[in-house]
Amino acid sequence: MQYFNERAERMSKDEKHALQSERLKKVVKLAFDSCKPYRAKMDAAGVTPDDIKSIDDIVKLPFTTKQDMRDNYPFGMFSAPMDDIVRIHASSGTTGKLTVAGSTQHDLDDWTEAVARGMVSAGVTKKSVVHVAYGYGLFTGGLGAHDGATLIGAAVVPASAGNTARQLMLIKDFKADTLCCTPSYAVYLADEFKKAGIPVSDLSLKQGFFGAEPWSEEMRVKIEEGLGLKAHDIYGLSEISGPGVACECSYQAGPHVQDDLFYPEIIDPNTLERVPDGERGELVFTTINKTGMPLIRYRTRDICSIISEPCKCGRTTVRLGRITGRTDDMLIIRGVNVFPSQIESVLIKDKRISPHYHITIDRINNLDVMMIEVELQRDIAFDEIQAIEAMQKKLTADIASAIGVSAKVKLVQCGTVPRSEGKAVFVTDNRKI
Ligand code: DLL
Numbered sequence: 001m002q003y004f005n006e007r008a009e010r011m012s013k014d015e016k017h018a019l020q021s022e023r024l025k026k027v028v029k030l031a032f033d034s035c036k037p038y039r040a041k042m043d044a045a046g047v048t049p050d051d052i053k054s055i056d057d058i059v060k061l062p063f064t065t066k067q068d069m070r071d072n073y074p075f076g077m078f079s080a081p082m083d084d085i086v087r088i089h090a091s092s093g094t095t096g097k098l099t100v101a102g103s104t105q106h107d108l109d110d111w112t113e114a115v116a117r118g119m120v121s122a123g124v125t126k127k128s129v130v131h132v133a134y135g136y137g138l139f140t141g142g143l144g145a146h147d148g149a150t151l152i153g154a155a156v157v158p159a160s161a162g163n164t165a166r167q168l169m170l171i172k173d174f175k176a177d178t179l180c181c182t183p184s185y186a187v188y189l190a191d192e193f194k195k196a197g198i199p200v201s202d203l204s205l206k207q208g209f210f211g212a213e214p215w216s217e218e219m220r221v222k223i224e225e226g227l228g229l230k231a232h233d234i235y236g237l238s239e240i241s242g243p244g245v246a247c248e249c250s251y252q253a254g255p256h257v258q259d260d261l262f263y264p265e266i267i268d269p270n271t272l273e274r275v276p277d278g279e280r281g282e283l284v285f286t287t288i289n290k291t292g293m294p295l296i297r298y299r300t301r302d303i304c305s306i307i308s309e310p311c312k313c314g315r316t317t318v319r320l321g322r323i324t325g326r327t328d329d330m331l332i333i334r335g336v337n338v339f340p341s342q343i344e345s346v347l348i349k350d351k352r353i354s355p356h357y358h359i360t361i362d363r364i365n366n367l368d369v370m371m372i373e374v375e376l377q378r379d380i381a382f383d384e385i386q387a388i389e390a391m392q393k394k395l396t397a398d399i400a401s402a403i404g405v406s407a408k409v410k411l412v413q414c415g416t417v418p419r420s421e422g423k424a425v426f427v428t429d430n431r432k433i
Contacts, residue, residue, distance in 0.1 A: 001121075001250075001313055001314055002120050002121070002123075002125070003117075003120065003121070003315075004113065004116045004117040004119075004120040004121070004152070005113065005117055008117070008258075008260050009117060009121075009256075009315045009316070009317060010314060010315060010316050011260065011316055012316070013316070016259070016260065016316065017054070017055060019260055020055040020259070020260065020263055020288060021053075021054040021055045021056075023260075023288035023289050024052060024054075024055050024057075024058060024263070024286065024288050025049070025052050025053070026288075027286070027287070027288050027289070027290065027294045027296070028042075028049045028052045028061065028296065029049040030079050030291065030294060031079050031294050031296055032048070032049050033049075034079040034080070035076075035077060035078065035079040035294075036076070037068060037071070037072050037076060037077060038079075038296065041062045041064075041068075042061070042062065044062070045060075045061070045062040047060050047061060047062075055263065055288075058263070058265070058286060058297065059274060061286075061296055061297050062296075062297065063272065063284065063297045063298070063299050064077075064295050064296055064297055064298045064299070065298075065299050066093065066094065066099055066239075066299075066301075067094075069093070069099045069100065069239065070093050070094065070095075070097055070099070073093075073097045073098070073100065074098070074100045075100065075102060077100075077293050077295075078102045078292060078293050079291065079292065079293060079294055080102070080104050080291055080292045080293075084104045084105075084291070084292065085102040085103065085104060085292055086103060086104060086105050086108060087102070087103045087108055088100060088101070088102050088103075089101050089103075089138055089139070089140050089143075089238045089242065090138045090238065091138070091139070091140075091237070091238040091239070091337050092330075092336070092337040092338060092339060092342060092403065092404070093339075093342075094339045094341050094342070095339075095341055095342060095345050096342065096345055096402065098138075099238070099239060101238050101239050101241075101293055102292045102293045103241070103290075103292045103293070104290075104291045104292040106290075106291050106292075107241065107290050107291060107292045107293075108147070110241070110261050110289055110290070111144065111147070111241035111242060111244065112144075112147040112148050112150075112151050113148075113151065113258075114148070114241065114244040114245065114247075114258040114261055114262075115144055115145060115147065115148020115149070115151075115242075115243060115244035115247070116148045116149075116151040116152050117244075117247070117258060118148070118209070118232075118234060118244050118246075118247025118248075118249075118255075118256070118258075119148055119149060119152060119154075119178070119209065119247070120152060121247065121248075121249035121250065121256065121313065121315065122207050122209070122230070122232045122247070122248060122249055122250050123206060123207045123230070123250055124149065124152055124154055124178050124207065125152065125153075125154070126152055126153030126154055127154070128149070128152070128154035128155070128177050128178050129154065129155045129157065129174055129175055129176045129177055129178065129204075130145070130149035130154045130155070130156050130157065130176065130177075130178040130180065131157045131159055131167075131170060131171050131174070131176035131178065131179050131180065132145045132146050132149070132156060132157065132158055132159060132160070132180045132181075133159050133160065133161055133167055133179065133180065133181035133185065133189075134160075134161065134180055134181055134182070134212065134243070134335070135160055135161040135335070136158060136160045139212075139238070139335075139336075140236070140238045140241070140242025140243060141180070141182075141211075141212055141242065141243055141335070142158065142160055142161075143242070144236070144241070144242035144243040144244060145180040145209065145243055145244075146158055148243075148244055149178070149180075154178070157170055157174055157176060161181075161185075161335075164188070164189065164192055165192075167189060168189070168192055168193060168196060168198065171189075171203065171205070172198060172202060172203060175204040176203075176204060176205060177204050177205060177206040177207070178205070178206065178207055178208065178209070179205055179207075179208040179209075179227065179229065180208065180209045180210075180234075180243075181208075181210065182210065182211070182212050182213050182334070182335040183210040183211070183213065183215035183219050183220075183223060183231070184213065184215070184219075184334070184335075184363065184366055184367065184368065185334075185335070185366075185367075186208060186210055186223045186226075186227060186231070187219060187222050187223055187226065187366040188365065188366040188367055189226075189227065190222065190223060190225075190226025190227050191226065191365065191366060193226070193227070194226070200226070200227065200228035201228070203227065203228055205227050205228055205229040206229055206230065207229055207230045207231075207232060208223065208227065208229050208230070208231050208232065209232050209234040209243070209247065210223065210231055210232065210233065210234065211233060211234035211235050211236065211243055212243070212332070212335040213332040213335050214322075214323050214324070214325075214332070214433055215233070215433055216322070216433050217322075219433065220233075220252075230250070230252065231252075232247060232248040232249075232252060233247070233248045233252075233254070233255050233322075234246070234247045234248070234255065235247070235255045235320060235323065237300060237302075239295055239298060239300075240262055240285050240287055240295060240298065240300075241262070241287070241290075244258070245257065245258065245262050245285070246258070246262075246319070246320050249311065249313040249315065250313065251311055251312050251313050253307075253311055253312070253319065254307050254311075254319035254320055254321055254322075255319060255320045256311065256313075256315050256317040256318075256319050257306075257317055257318050257319065257320060258317065259317050259318055260288075260289070260317075261287070261288065261289045261290075262285050262286070262287055262288070263285065263286040263287075263288050264283060264284070264285055264306055264318065264320070265283075265284040265285075265286075265297070265306075266279065266280070266281040266282065266283060266284070266304070266305060266306050267281050267282050267284055267299075268281050268282075269281065269282040269299075269303075269327040277305070277306045277307070277308040277318075278305055278306070278307065278308070279305060280303060280304065280305045280321070280324070281303065281305070282299060282300065282301060282302065282303060282327050283300045283302045283303070283304050283320070283323075284297050284298060284299055284300065285297075285298050285300060286298070299327075301326045301327045301328045301330065302323045302325075302326055303323065303324050303325045303326060303327060304320050304321045304322060304323045304324065305320070305321035306318050306319070306320065306321075307319040307320065307321060329341075329426075329427070331359075331361065331427065331429070333361065333368045333370050333403075333405050333407075334367065334368045334405055336403065336404050336405040338370075338403045338404075338405065340359060340426045340427060342402050342403050343357070343359065343372060343399055343402070343403065343407075344357070344426075345402070346395070346398045346399050346402045347374060347395070349398075350391075350394075350395065351377070352376065352377055352391060353374050353375060353376055353377060353395075353411075354375040354376065354377050354378075354414055354417075356375045356417040356419070357372055357373060357374045357375065357417060357426065358372070358373045358417050358418065358426060358427075358428070359371070359372050359407075359426055359427045359428070360372075360373070360427075360428045360430065361427070361428070361429045361430060361431055362430045362431065363430075363431040363432070363433075368431065369408070370405070370406075370407040370408070371407065371408045371409075371410060372399065372407050372408070372409050372410065373410050373412050373416075373417055374395065374409060374410070374411055374412065374417075375411075375412055375413070375414050375415070375416065375417050376388075376411055376412070376413060376414055377414060378414045388411055391411065392409050392410075392411055395409045395411075396408070396409045
């Protein structure tokens with residue numbers, strides 16, 4: 001078994017406890033001293049850095065949410081001065097505002113090492129050719145996987161997302177042994193290889209790192225058979241760092257959390273109390289070693305469990321169970337996080353449409369397709385084809401620019417979008433994951 005950082009990955013329980021405690025104390029003090037929103041939250045909760053004596057005291061600390069990020073947009077959650085921030089990433093917020101994350105060089109180094117540890121645990125070496133088909137940009141997938149593989153010394157192919165024909169050519173001709181992309185795109189690539197008449201035996205793929213959206217054991221089988229590789233689950237979120245917060249080793253028994261850097265807890269989303277290891281609930285992370293934008297008890301909204309039994313690989317880090325859903329209404333469409341409220345805020349700006357809409361998501365040919373039915377106001381004549389077409393075009397463009405992924409907009413007559421009696425149901429998700 002290869003380790004990137006055996007000391008960190010195989011720490012004894014006592015050593016880990018001591019390190020996590022020391023780091024938590026430091027990060028809480030940093031946030032309290034340098035970030036106004038944290039001081040205000042801790043003051044309101046009646047807790048000071050002196051109350052934090054060990055990692056077990058973490059439960060005394062208040063939670064942080066996406067709302068906090070939004071209230072302090074763009075840089076209000078940073079604990080470091082701008083001089084020390086060297087990278088800014090962002091993901092969708094619930095409305096027009098992005099959720100912003102800033103990193104110092106120290107944070108980038110930790111994140112990169114986290115990715116490298118995960119990749120090495122699943123077989124990547126300096127001899128590897130790593131094809132990165134995650135998007136490069138504000139999304140953390142591309143640059144995160146890129147930097148981690150570079151640190152290992154592998155040859156990185158920064159293909160980024162899109163242009164499938166070129167992806168097939170690069171993967172085959174450059175003899176990539178490692179593939180990084182979303183699991184749904186991996187299934188799509190497998191199908192496209194098949195359609196192009198390229199058998200798995202012509203490929204050099206050995207392992208892949210798939211994440212950024214939920215997937216299942218059934219998809220794992222499809223990907224492994226279709227691409228002839230071992231498929232590893234990689235988890236992360238931009239607020240915490242990006243991919244590699246947790247990653248599966250060659251035993252594929254749930255992603256190992258780099259818990260000397262990112263401390264996980266599972267809470268009951270209703271009572272906000274911690275639940276025992278093994279039980280499902282909402283995943284909460286504290287970035288115990290970050291300096292740019294430390295997050296304390298950040299509610300990820302992802303539903304999963306913590307596996308604390310030791311893994312056969314010899315690592316002592318805790319693992320995550322499969323992510324089975326979210327405690328909010330965030331959708332992930334082709335790897336892009338989308339909140340219905342973002343779509344709604346585009347729609348309400350157009351006075352010609354009613355406030356009723358319905359989103360339907362399907363997976364067609366392994367690609368997510370989103371359709372938004374939007375009702376016209378009563379006084380707009382449905383037979384003015386030209387006007388309707390222009391409106392449809394505009395809404396399609398506005399929505400794509402608001403959410404960062406394309407959707408089909410279908411204008412329908414007033415009264416045709418189903419009304420619900422209780423809580424409004426805006427989304428029908430037909431994807432079978
Ligand atoms: O998706 C970071 C990432 C990139 C992870 C590439 C893995 C690979 P965000 O765009 O901020 O960051 O979205 C984070 O995506 O809260 C989960 O809901 C979901 N997610 C990420 N990885 C997984 C996974 C990146 N392996 C949100 N399984 C998270 C299920 C995942 N859901």
